[in-house]
Amino acid sequence: MTAINDALPTNEREARIAWSLLTEPGDVIAHRYRNHFDTTLESVLSVIEPNLQGWPWVSAPRADGLVDAVLDAEDLEYRVGMARWLPRHGAAEFAAVLAQLTVHNIQTVIPGDDNWPGERFESRLGETVPVILYVRGDAELLNQQRNIVGLxxxxxxxxxxEHVAMELAAGLVDRGYVLTAGAAYGIDGMVHRTVLASRGKTIAVLAGGVDRSYPSGHEALLERIADDGAVVSEMPPGTSPTRWRFMSRNRIIVALADALVVVEAGFRSGSLNSASHASAMGVPLGAVPGPITSPASAGCHRLIRESGAACITSVGEIVELTA
Known part of the structure; x- marks a missing residue:
């Protein structure tokens, strides 16, 4: 049996790990709830301790009044949140994540750490800012002293x-940029591969745990990125990606970047979701035009026409976008 001291968070970092198990990405209610407390540790224990039926070695919950005080302030909102969070807490899951950090050499980055992306990242994401980031590889790439472009x-x-993605990625590496994308098949994969071939640095942001290679066909690619760049997620190790997590993951790619460029996208491409995040956050947005006969470029043309995206035809125009 796992000892209680090993299965309950005891400091701010572990508290943020626990919160990442309790909530889905972008949980605004959880963000507001945490802000009612002096520390993140205090906030997560206020959820767990009075509801310890999922922690079988505790015979009676320790009531310290914290939950009641908070729920009195925003009763319905937080009670709805509690209904979502409580089914997800458990000692085994928390202990497993702590173990996986060591097994897979996963770093955790939280506010206040040197490699936390910083104030711009937080202000862009607002109440949807991640409580923690899990990183395999070079966490220093998240530091906002770097010039980062999302492709x-x-x-x-x-x-x-793919040809345009390769040309733009190689050109940006030559100019010292770090490139970030989502490790998907197609354009994202080409961007990551080109950066590695050009001996540059790239950040892959995943929708599931960084210990899970997704898509599976990019397992070798993600291992190379972990060796020479960074694989990042707000989800704890062991977490599977879902459609919602993919859509939410895109906001992190955008928030890290000095600019976002959509290289190719159909009219209903998921990459348009990233573009909408850029517009909402005020991140400079560009799109590469394609043949007017190509459905694969219809989404880019739509961004240029309807969303004010800069028309990108060269590396230099991306550099201008980041200025």
Whole structure:
């Protein structure tokens, strides 16, 4: 049996790990709840301790009044949140995450750490800012002293789209930029591979745990990124990606970047979700035009026409976008 001291958070870092198990990405209610407390540790224990039926070695919960004080302030909102969080807490899961950090050499980055992305990252994300980031590889790449560009696009990329992604990625590496994308098939994969081949640095942001290679066909690629760049997620190790987590993951790619460029996208491409995050956060947005006969570029044309995206035809124009 896991000892209680090993299975309950005892400091701020462990408290943030626990919160990442309790909540889904971008949980605004959880963010507001945490802000009612002086420390993150205090906030997570206020959820766990009075509801310890999931922690079988504790015979009676320790009531310290914290939950009641908070729930009195925002009763319905937080009670709805509690209903979501409580089914997800458990000693085994928490202990397993702590173990996986060591097994997979996973770093945790939290506010106040040197490698936390910083105030710009937090202000862009607002109440959806991650409580923690899990990193395999070089966590220093998250530091906002770096120049970072997000390059993304369709999974069903054409030869044209992959060629443009390769040219832009190689050119940006030559100018000292770190590139971030989501490790998906198509444009994202081409961006990551090109950066590695060019001996640059790249950040892959995942929708699941950093110990899980997704898509599975990019397992070798993600291992290379972990060796020479950074694989990042707000989800704890062992977590599987879901559609919602993919959509939410995109906001982190955008918040890290000085600019986002959509290389190729169909009219309903998921990369348009990243573009909408950029518009909402005020992150400079660019899109690469394609043949007017190509459905694979219809989304890029839409961004240029309707969303004010800069028309990107060269590396220099991306550099201008980041200025």
């Amino acid at each position: 993304t696009g369709a999974r069903a990329a054409t030869g044209y789209g």
